[in-house]
Every structure is written in structure tokens, then in C-alpha cells.
Amino acid sequence: MFWPVTLLGALTGWLLAGIPGALLGALLGQVVDRRMQLDSWSAWHRFSYRQPELQGDELLFVLLGCLAKVGGRVHEAHIRTARAEMQRRQLGKTQQLLAIKAFNRGKSGKDSLRESLERLQSNPQEAKTLLQACWRMARAVEQSDTRERERILLWGKWLGWAPEAVVALDVGRRQGFSSGRPSAYQDALRLLGVNTDSEPQAIKQAYRRLLSQHHPDKLAGLGASPARIREATERTGELHEAYLLVRQRRGFR
CATH class of the missing domain: 1.10.3680 (TerB-like)
Known part of the structure; x- marks a missing residue:
């Protein structure tokens, strides 16, 4: 473990007052190091260049x-x-x-x-x-x-x-498409409006069509309420999860 302020304090004290000054500087530096948790040069660098708090x-x-x-x-x-x-x-x-x-x-x-x-x-x-x-x-x-x-x-x-x-x-996990439930696959098919016999191209088209219908950007452009946009954002997440599960189960890209 390395204490940067301790070293700087000791060096400064030695230059100003010799050995007694070095001892006093090291003691004061150690107090600062421990209080600020500066146990390395990288920690000192982070402290010196600390960015304003984000909020x-x-x-x-x-x-x-x-x-x-x-x-x-x-x-x-x-x-x-x-x-x-x-x-x-x-x-x-x-x-x-x-x-x-x-x-x-x-x-x-x-x-x-x-x-x-x-x-x-x-x-x-x-x-x-x-x-x-x-x-x-x-x-x-x-x-x-x-x-x-x-x-x-x-x-x-x-x-x-x-x-x-x-x-x-995670919206998708909360809806159960990634939870491993026996009915998850059937639930995903129903959400997409397809069935187990649907061709991959038909599944892709259904997914894209629903994504377009429920996309938040489209609703925002139509002046939808914040609550409606929030619902659309959540539905978009559900569609992503459902499509991913079906695609993995059926083995297509």
C-alpha cells in the first residue's frame, strides 16, 4: 500500500525543517491519506481530477x-x-x-x-x-x-x-419469456400473432409489423400521452424478448 500525501508531506517537511519536519509532514500526510482513502497514486489522480457529480x-x-x-x-x-x-x-x-x-x-x-x-x-x-x-x-x-x-x-x-x-x-424477464416456464414459448407465439407452423419469414414480418405499430417514436410523433408512450416502450421490450425466444427455439436468424 502506498500513501502519496504521506510521501509528499515528508518530502516537503524535510526540505523546510530537516528530519523533524519530515516526521511531522509524514504524520500530517498520513492523516489526510487515511481520511481521503488515498492509498495509491491512481487514487490520488482520481481525487485530483474528480469530475462534478452527475445527477x-x-x-x-x-x-x-x-x-x-x-x-x-x-x-x-x-x-x-x-x-x-x-x-x-x-x-x-x-x-x-x-x-x-x-x-x-x-x-x-x-x-x-x-x-x-x-x-x-x-x-x-x-x-x-x-x-x-x-x-x-x-x-x-x-x-x-x-x-x-x-x-x-x-x-x-x-x-x-x-x-x-x-x-x-428487466421487462422481458418479468413477462416470463426468459424465465424457462413451459408456456413461455407458446406465450411468445401468441404475442407475435403466429403459431408453431409459421415460416421464419412470416414470423419476422409479424415481429416487424408489431414493432412498427407499438414503437414509442411513432406514437410520440402522433402526440400520444406520456403514459401511452411508456406502455409502448414496455410492449416493445416484450416483443424483443418474444421474438428472441421464438428465433432461438426455431433455429433461424
Whole structure:
């Protein structure tokens, strides 16, 4: 273990007052190191260049931007999902511009998010809202990256949530399509409006048609209420999960 302020204090004290000064400087530096938990040069670097705390809409869209970029490429579906979140939160024009800026900032992956998330442990409702939005972003594309799930579970840990509680917020799992229930496959077929004999092309067409009908962006353009947009966002997640299950069971891409 290495204490940077202790070393700096000892060096400064020695230059100013010799050995007694070095001892006093080291003692004072040790107090600072322990109080600030500075046990390495990297910890000192993080402390010295600490970024302002992220909160509210800015924190949410930084998280979403980070998730969208996890797989290496931001898809159009990620952009649509971010816009749907703006509608969900009823952001005005100026707020939307700030949200876009935060989303792009999140894609860079340069923010240290732990402290901002840990501060929300005392606000479980806001933490829940963030995690639900993150799951919706993770479900934006047909094949979600396992790294997205790992990232959400890590953020949930920093928010003070148990892994099973974080997973329970996943819309698709809550609907049971990923739960392994015997009826999950039949439920997925019914949601898509197809049956066990339907050809893969017909299943794909049904999925795309329903996705178009229920997509939040389309409803937002028609002036739908926030509640209706929220329902559409959840239904989109259900459709993603149902289609993924059917595709895996039937063995087509």
C-alpha cells in the first residue's frame, strides 16, 4: 500500500525543517491519506481530477450512452430508445439538447459513475427509474450484448441493489419469456400473432409489423400521452424478448 500525501508531506517537511519536519509532514500526510482513502497514486489522480457529480437527466443519459456503446457500435435503435426516454421524461427542447450532449458524453466512457450512483442509494425510486431505463436500452436491439447486462448489474450494485432485484426490473424477464416456464414459448407465439407452423419469414414480418405499430417514436410523433408512450416502450421490450425466444427455439436468424 502506498500513501502519496504521506510521501509528499515528508518530502516537503524535510526540505523546510530537516528530519523533524519530515516526521511531522509524514504524520500530517498520513492523516489526510487515511481520511481521503488515498492509498495509491491512481487514487490520488482520481481525487485530483474528480469530475462534478452527475445527477438527474444528465446521469440517466450518460448511462444510456455508455450502454449503447458497450458493444462497440451505436445502432439506430439505440438512438430511438434514447429519444423515447426523452419523451417519457417530458423533456423540453433545451433539456433534450442537454440530454443528447449527455448521451454522446456517455458514449466516450470517460465518466467515473460510481460515486454518482452510490449517492442514489438513499433514493430507491430514482435508482429504480434509472435501472429500468437501462434495461430498455439494453433491449433496443434484437441481440443484446452480455456486456450490457454485466454493466447494468454493476451499476445496480453501486446503487445498493441485489443482483436478483436488478434482473427483476428487466421487462422481458418479468413477462416470463426468459424465465424457462413451459408456456413461455407458446406465450411468445401468441404475442407475435403466429403459431408453431409459421415460416421464419412470416414470423419476422409479424415481429416487424408489431414493432412498427407499438414503437414509442411513432406514437410520440402522433402526440400520444406520456403514459401511452411508456406502455409502448414496455410492449416493445416484450416483443424483443418474444421474438428472441421464438428465433432461438426455431433455429433461424
